Amino acid sequence: MADALLTLDKVTAGYGDAVVLHGISLTLPENGSLALLGRNGVGKSTLLLTIMGYTxxxxxxxxxxxEDVSRVAPHKRATRGIGWVAQEREIFPSLTVEENLTVAARAGTWDLPAIYKLFPRLDERRRNMGNQLSGGEQQMLAIARALMTNPALLLLDEPFEGLAPVIVDELIHAMKLLLSDRRVAIILVEQHTDIALELTADAIVLERGTVAHAAPSATLAKDTATLERLVGLRVAATP
Ligand SMILES: Nc1ncnc2c1ncn2[C@@H]1O[C@H](COP(=O)(O)OP(=O)(O)OP(=O)(O)O)[C@@H](O)[C@H]1O
Ligand SMILES: [Mg+2]
Structure with a gap:
C-alpha cells in the first residue's frame, strides 16, 4: 500500500511544560479531507500547530x-507541502491582493488564473490593498495565499469564524470546488459541525487532547447522540 500523506502515531505534544495533546493517532490519504471537531480548548488548533511543527x-x-518529520522545522515542513492558514488571517495589509498572492507563489497548478477562478471576488479586488478588504475577503486571500504555495495539505483553522453569512456561503462554495477538485488534502477545524461534516470525507472529535471519536463524516453527521455529547449541537452559519 502506498504511504499515507500524513500519519500521526500516538502524538503527545504541547507548549513548554503544558502537555495538551495525549496520544493522538490519525491517518490522512493523499487528497483526503478530515474535519477536526470538538469543544473550545480541546486542542484543535494545537493539533494543527503540531502538524506544522510549532509545538x-x-x-x-x-x-x-x-518519512518521520517530527523533528523537521516548520518552514521545512511548509516547503515539503504543508500549507497552514492560521486562525488569525495572516496577510500583508500594505500589499495589494495580487501582490499578496504572488509573493507566496511556488510552482505548481495553483497560479493566479486558477485562484481567481476559485475566488472571483479576489479577481475583482486584485488591486485593493490587504487592509481594504472585508473580513471574508481577507479570509479568502489567506486561503488563496496558502494555495499559491501549492501545498499537498492545507490546514484550515476555523475559516468561517466571524464572517457574514453571505460570504460564508461564498467560501463554502469555493471549499466544495476545492475539495471536489482533489488536488489538495485538507484538515478543517470548524465550530460549525454541519458545514465541516458536509465538506469532508472523514472526521475526528477531540476531547481534552485525545481522539474521542473517529468516523466517516457522513456517518457522524447522522449520529446526533455523539455530536451532542462531544460537540454540543451547533446550527449552521445563520446570524
Ligand atoms: N501558546 C500556548 N501556551 C500554553 N498553552 C496554550 C497555548 N495555546 C493554547 N494553549 C492551551 O492549550 C489548550 C488547547 O488549546 P487550543 O487552542 O488548541 O484549543 P482549540 O480546540 O483550538 O480551542 P478553540 O475552539 O477555542 O479554538 C487550552 O487549554 C489552551 O489554554
Ligand atoms: Mg482553536
Whole structure:
C-alpha cells in the first residue's frame, strides 16, 4: 500500500511544560479531507500547530509520506507541502491582493488564473490593498495565499469564524470546488459541525487532547447522540 500523506502515531505534544495533546493517532490519504471537531480548548488548533511543527513533541511521531518529520522545522515542513492558514488571517495589509498572492507563489497548478477562478471576488479586488478588504475577503486571500504555495495539505483553522453569512456561503462554495477538485488534502477545524461534516470525507472529535471519536463524516453527521455529547449541537452559519 502506498504511504499515507500524513500519519500521526500516538502524538503527545504541547507548549513548554503544558502537555495538551495525549496520544493522538490519525491517518490522512493523499487528497483526503478530515474535519477536526470538538469543544473550545480541546486542542484543535494545537493539533494543527503540531502538524506544522510549532509545538513541543513529547512522544509519538508525525510522518509525512512515510518519512518521520517530527523533528523537521516548520518552514521545512511548509516547503515539503504543508500549507497552514492560521486562525488569525495572516496577510500583508500594505500589499495589494495580487501582490499578496504572488509573493507566496511556488510552482505548481495553483497560479493566479486558477485562484481567481476559485475566488472571483479576489479577481475583482486584485488591486485593493490587504487592509481594504472585508473580513471574508481577507479570509479568502489567506486561503488563496496558502494555495499559491501549492501545498499537498492545507490546514484550515476555523475559516468561517466571524464572517457574514453571505460570504460564508461564498467560501463554502469555493471549499466544495476545492475539495471536489482533489488536488489538495485538507484538515478543517470548524465550530460549525454541519458545514465541516458536509465538506469532508472523514472526521475526528477531540476531547481534552485525545481522539474521542473517529468516523466517516457522513456517518457522524447522522449520529446526533455523539455530536451532542462531544460537540454540543451547533446550527449552521445563520446570524
Ligand atoms: N501558546 C500556548 N501556551 C500554553 N498553552 C496554550 C497555548 N495555546 C493554547 N494553549 C492551551 O492549550 C489548550 C488547547 O488549546 P487550543 O487552542 O488548541 O484549543 P482549540 O480546540 O483550538 O480551542 P478553540 O475552539 O477555542 O479554538 C487550552 O487549554 C489552551 O489554554
Ligand atoms: Mg482553536
Amino acid at each position: 513541543q513533541m513529547r512522544g509519538g511521531r508525525v510522518a509525512w509520506r512515510g
